[in-house]
Amino acid sequence: MSDVTRMTATEIAALVANGEASAVEVTQAHLDRIAAVDDRVHAFLHVDADGALEAARAVDARRAAGEELGPLAGVPVAVKDVLTTKGVPTTVGSKILEGWRPPYDATIVQRLRAAGTVMLGKTNMDEFAMGSSTEYSAYGPTSNPWDLTRIPGGSGGGSSAALAAYEAPLAIGSDTGGSIRQPGAVTGTVGAKPTYGGTSRYGLVAFSSSLDTPGPCARNVLDAALLHEAIGGHDWRDSTSIPQPVPDVVAAARAGASGDLTGVRLGLVTEFSGEGAEPGVMAAFRDAVDALAKLGAEVVEVSCPHFQYALPAYYLISPSECSSNLARFDGVRFGLRVGDDGVHSLEEVMSLTRDAGFGPEVKRRIMLGTYALSSGYYDAYYGQAQKVRTLITRDFTAAFEQVDVLISPTTPFVAFPFGSRTSDPYQMYLADLFTIPTNLYGGPGISVPCGLSDGLPVGLQVMAPTMADDRMYRVAAALESAVGILTPPQL
Numbered sequence: 001m002s003d004v005t006r007m008t009a010t011e012i013a014a015l016v017a018n019g020e021a022s023a024v025e026v027t028q029a030h031l032d033r034i035a036a037v038d039d040r041v042h043a044f045l046h047v048d049a050d051g052a053l054e055a056a057r058a059v060d061a062r063r064a065a066g067e068e069l070g071p072l073a074g075v076p077v078a079v080k081d082v083l084t085t086k087g088v089p090t091t092v093g094s095k096i097l098e099g100w101r102p103p104y105d106a107t108i109v110q111r112l113r114a115a116g117t118v119m120l121g122k123t124n125m126d127e128f129a130m131g132s133s134t135e136y137s138a139y140g141p142t143s144n145p146w147d148l149t150r151i152p153g154g155s156g157g158g159s160s161a162a163l164a165a166y167e168a169p170l171a172i173g174s175d176t177g178g179s180i181r182q183p184g185a186v187t188g189t190v191g192a193k194p195t196y197g198g199t200s201r202y203g204l205v206a207f208s209s210s211l212d213t214p215g216p217c218a219r220n221v222l223d224a225a226l227l228h229e230a231i232g233g234h235d236w237r238d239s240t241s242i243p244q245p246v247p248d249v250v251a252a253a254r255a256g257a258s259g260d261l262t263g264v265r266l267g268l269v270t271e272f273s274g275e276g277a278e279p280g281v282m283a284a285f286r287d288a289v290d291a292l293a294k295l296g297a298e299v300v301e302v303s304c305p306h307f308q309y310a311l312p313a314y315y316l317i318s319p320s321e322c323s324s325n326l327a328r329f330d331g332v333r334f335g336l337r338v339g340d341d342g343v344h345s346l347e348e349v350m351s352l353t354r355d356a357g358f359g360p361e362v363k364r365r366i367m368l369g370t371y372a373l374s375s376g377y378y379d380a381y382y383g384q385a386q387k388v389r390t391l392i393t394r395d396f397t398a399a400f401e402q403v404d405v406l407i408s409p410t411t412p413f414v415a416f417p418f419g420s421r422t423s424d425p426y427q428m429y430l431a432d433l434f435t436i437p438t439n440l441y442g443g444p445g446i447s448v449p450c451g452l453s454d455g456l457p458v459g460l461q462v463m464a465p466t467m468a469d470d471r472m473y474r475v476a477a478a479l480e481s482a483v484g485i486l487t488p489p490q491l
């Protein structure tokens with residue numbers, strides 16, 4: 001058998017289904033790969049070898065009993081540490097949850113199990129999903145397999161690095177402002193943010209509830225679509241979950257792979273014409289646009305005048321929601337507790353716990369959000385940002401009257417060296433310049449590799465109307481058929 005860690009999820013599932021490899025063998029191969037490279041990559045915060053092998057044995061038993069296996073049965077998956085996993089440590093990259101073992105599985109995790117996938121472990125992330133590089137993880141950063149001195153993106157850098165390092169063929173991320181798409185772009189992998197409410201937030205540790213969207217990460221578009229289908233759809237436990245079936249993303253990915261985009265209208269956002277982006281990124285993007293046009297797509301320019309205010313609006317709305325959501329980490333309910341010595345008051349214990357448990361970026365966001373929501377400032381900051389959010393949504397609605405999808409580079413720059421953006425928060429925030437508008441609107445977006453700049457991967461983003469996730473998969477798969485899969489250097 002050739003190296004299963006290099007295979008697509010689709011190939012692995014076929015091997016398991018027809019008995020050429022057992023799920024246990026597939027799982028062991030990935031655990032061995034993790035043991036061989038993860039001391040250099042640090043994609044994982046926790047590897048659950050026993051749990052993974054047990055899940056794999058269950059898949060093998062089902063097959064032996066003649067049960068029909070689903071399209072991802074026996075395929076290993078890495079899960080961002082933002083989702084609760086029953087009995088398996090869940091830290092959100094924070095010291096405040098160190099040692100916490102949740103008593104329940106997130107809906108996404110339940111669905112992964114039901115689909116017969118095998119969870120390898122939990123991946124590294126910026127603390128509470130705030131960041132673009134994993135440098136804000138309380139457990140140390142993850143390295144980009146393309147260049148170990150550079151960041152793998154964030155906040156979900158662990159999930160994307162696990163894919164690029166061949167430690168897992170599938171991974172789960174969460175995207176509040178770009179945390180699936182941006183790591184996908186800088187690691188040369190695929191990352192999709194579904195329509196808000198298209199994937200359940202039950203068991204997703206909350207950062208900014210009106211934006212948080214869990215979604216699939218993979219090394220190719222079809223695998224991402226299969227994972228999207230497995231985890232998506234209505235969940236009564238999440239009041240913002242959309243009571244509609246998942247759009248047929250798998251059929252769309254298969255259709256797109258034929259490389260025919262005749263009649264598809266692609267919109268280039270005028271306001272994303274390159275200001276603030278690296279020339280090498282823009283060059284790779286323009287080549288990809290030419291490739292898409294050659295596949296038959298019609299490319300037109302569309303103005304979205306309010307996109308330029310997306311970043312400031314996001315950095316008022318998301319800290320505001322975070323300041324409220326993170327109030328629950330009080331040293332009483334979960335994880336860390338500091339100063340509980342019978343001398344300190346309850347309030348002092350809360351304050352000592354939060355001071356010791358939260359890192360500087362999380363504290364910055366809590367303070368920003370508390371300020372933006374305080375009486376006297378609410379209308380000027382939070383209220384104003386919500387108005388901007390409405391204008392951005394209107395830009396999307398108007399754009400989708402002219403085109404089927406919008407396209408842009410996923411990120412303004414390729415993977416940057418460690419430490420180069422940590423001293424100035426604004427420089428870090430710029431990583432999500434092109435991804436944030438989609439979150440404010442609530443639509444789906446996908447990043448797909450479109451080429452290299454200075455030997456490092458560049459991603460192209462496809463943005464679609466809400467609940468038209470299938471459209472973005474079609475265009476992404478078509479681009480993939482033209483560009484091919486990017487292969488990182490050997491680790």
Ligand code: GLN
Nearest residue numbers: 129130131176177178179
């Ligand atoms: N980088 C953005 C932030 O720091 C987005 C994070 C995310 O999508 N979770 O908020």
